[in-house]
Amino acid sequence: MTRWNDGHDEIGAVSADITEETNALPAQYFTDPDVHEMEKEKVFGRYWVYAGHANRIPERGDYFTRTIGDRQIIVTRDDEGGVRAFYNVCAHRGSKMLDDTPMTDPGSLSRITCPYHLWAYELDGDLASTPKSFEEASLNPDLDDDAVRELDPAENGLMEVNLDSIGPLVFVNFQDDPDLTLAEQAGSMKDELEALPLGEYEHARRYVSEVECNWKTFSGNYSECDHCQANHQDWVRGLELMESELEVNDYHWILHYQHKEDVDDEMRIHEEHEAKFYYFWPNFTVNMYGTADGYGTYIIDPIDEGRFQLVADYYFRDSELTDEEEKFVQTSRQLQEEDFELVERQYEGLRSGALAQAQLGPNEHTVHKLHRLAQEAYEA
Amino acid sequence: MASTTDAERPHAGTITCATCDFHAVITEPNDAIERYRRHRSVTGHDIKWERTALDAGLDTDDVESALDALGDEYPDGVPLGVLTAALSEQEVTIEATLDAIYDLRMAGAIYEPRDDHVLVV
Numbered sequence: 001m002t003r004w005n006d007g008h009d010e011i012g013a014v015s016a017d018i019t020e021e022t023n024a025l026p027a028q029y030f031t032d033p034d035v036h037e038m039e040k041e042k043v044f045g046r047y048w049v050y051a052g053h054a055n056r057i058p059e060r061g062d063y064f065t066r067t068i069g070d071r072q073i074i075v076t077r078d079d080e081g082g083v084r085a086f087y088n089v090c091a092h093r094g095s096k097m098l099d100d101t102p103m104t105d106p107g108s109l110s111r112i113t114c115p116y117h118l119w120a121y122e123l124d125g126d127l128a129s130t131p132k133s134f135e136e137a138s139l140n141p142d143l144d145d146d147a148v149r150e151l152d153p154a155e156n157g158l159m160e161v162n163l164d165s166i167g168p169l170v171f172v173n174f175q176d177d178p179d180l181t182l183a184e185q186a187g188s189m190k191d192e193l194e195a196l197p198l199g200e201y202e203h204a205r206r207y208v209s210e211v212e213c214n215w216k217t218f219s220g221n222y223s224e225c226d227h228c229q230a231n232h233q234d235w236v237r238g239l240e241l242m243e244s245e246l247e248v249n250d251y252h253w254i255l256h257y258q259h260k261e262d263v264d265d266e267m268r269i270h271e272e273h274e275a276k277f278y279y280f281w282p283n284f285t286v287n288m289y290g291t292a293d294g295y296g297t298y299i300i301d302p303i304d305e306g307r308f309q310l311v312a313d314y315y316f317r318d319s320e321l322t323d324e325e326e327k328f329v330q331t332s333r334q335l336q337e338e339d340f341e342l343v344e345r346q347y348e349g350l351r352s353g354a355l356a357q358a359q360l361g362p363n364e365h366t367v368h369k370l371h372r373l374a375q376e377a378y379e380a
Numbered sequence: 381m382a383s384t385t386d387a388e389r390p391h392a393g394t395i396t397c398a399t400c401d402f403h404a405v406i407t408e409p410n411d412a413i414e415r416y417r418r419h420r421s422v423t424g425h426d427i428k429w430e431r432t433a434l435d436a437g438l439d440t441d442d443v444e445s446a447l448d449a450l451g452d453e454y455p456d457g458v459p460l461g462v463l464t465a466a467l468s469e470q471e472v473t474i475e476a477t478l479d480a481i482y483d484l485r486m487a488g489a490i491y492e493p494r495d496d497h498v499l500v501v
Binding site for chain 2: 065067102104105207209311
């Protein structure tokens with residue numbers, strides 16, 4: 001029985017059993033501004049979240065910035081060649097230090113310097129130097145220079161953020177002591193992706209779209225293909241949807257789509273003769289199309305409860321695309337636009353307040369997993 | 381009285397990013413500025429006004445002069461969205477307008493009585 005907001009039906013928690021009626025997250029979790037605020041901590045502050053691609057910062061001092069919820073970080077290559085992440089916040093008085101610098105147009109620096117009072121930091125985050133006005137008290141008649149506290153470089157350095165990688169894909173975790181390691185959260189996905197030569201591919205394109213719906217609305221749409229036959233007719237023409245499989249794991253799920261006709265090995269970077277779409281909780285996907293010698297990633301970044309940014313990146317052997325690759329990207333963009341129409345329409349309905357709790361079908365088990373993980377995060 | 385729906389509200393215009401191939405309808409002019417900043421921070425791309433429904437009637441491409449001309453109509457501050465839209469009709473990009481505004485503000489020539497609303501001193 002459908003649970004409408006008609007004063008009669010009660011909503012329930014997302015059932016563990018998908019065959020039960022309350023198998024979906026109640027609608028208010030998609031439309032309530034307080035939920036958006038809660039997710040900043042309970043979802044994006046708790047799990048491993050994608051930060052960017054290490055290939056974009058190959059040299060010492062290369063960096064990009066990334067904003068996750070309200071947190072702004074710098075991802076940089078240190079003196080030892082490792083990738084590290086720090087809050088983009090000065091240890092002195094909390095100023096934001098570096099301007100927003102997207103991964104697609106990375107910057108380079110030898111030290112991280114705050115423009116406010118010129119505190120400078122080494123690439124390992126240690127405080128490197130402060131102006132003389134922080135070493136002596138010449139303007140303060142009540143204080144002798146000898147009384148000025150010396151600043152220990154390590155204890156007054158930048159606040160580091162936990163960072164780990166799957167191949168060239170860099171993830172961060174904002175917990176002091178993460179509940180899970182990245183390997184635990186990624187499970188078998190880590191081994192599968194690390195077996196592929198992802199690092200040999202160059203970033204070629206980034207398309208960013210703002211979509212008027214909750215981020216989980218799009219995530220749910222990405223995670224199932226019951227809508228594909230009716231809404232992605234050009235794309236499904238080449239697929240055997242009934243031969244496909246949706247595989248669910250602890251914190252990721254994989255959509256295996258079989259192609260009708262075999263595709264040359266050179267047109268895939270993975271072995272299986274299929275398209276493989278990985279969804280990694282909470283908001284990252286790796287798209288192995290199976291019809292292009294390249295791959296894509298999506299970041300599904302919330303703006304507020306009713307909007308998100310889809311950051312779509314494409315990687316190919318060469319950053320200069322062939323005509324065929326250009327055409328491939330256009331097809332992928334077409335899919336995105338078709339999905340944007342669907343999710344904005346769904347969200348318009350959800351936002352109207354009529355439906356209290358949706359109900360999922362038996363082949364929407366990936367969406368069920370998404371909703372279960374969201375609920376688990378909220379309750380944590 | 382029935383409330384006005386989004387579809388019925390007057391639009392300020394449309395903005396576009398040629399690289400990402402999107403076109404978005406803007407109702408509140410300053411939403412274009414918010415969108416410009418968000419998009420630029422993750423792409424580095426420029427967003428441009430594609431069409432504007434604001435009839436500012438400017439005959440200058442100088443940002444300070446344009447702001448001065450619009451100030452009478454907006455005594456509480458000219459929304460940056462209105463200013464950029466008006467100047468786009470003179471072929472001045474959003475990026476160029478915001479850069480000029482920053483320079484004017486840093487020179488003390490303009491002030492910001494409300495967030496993203498500016499007036500000539």
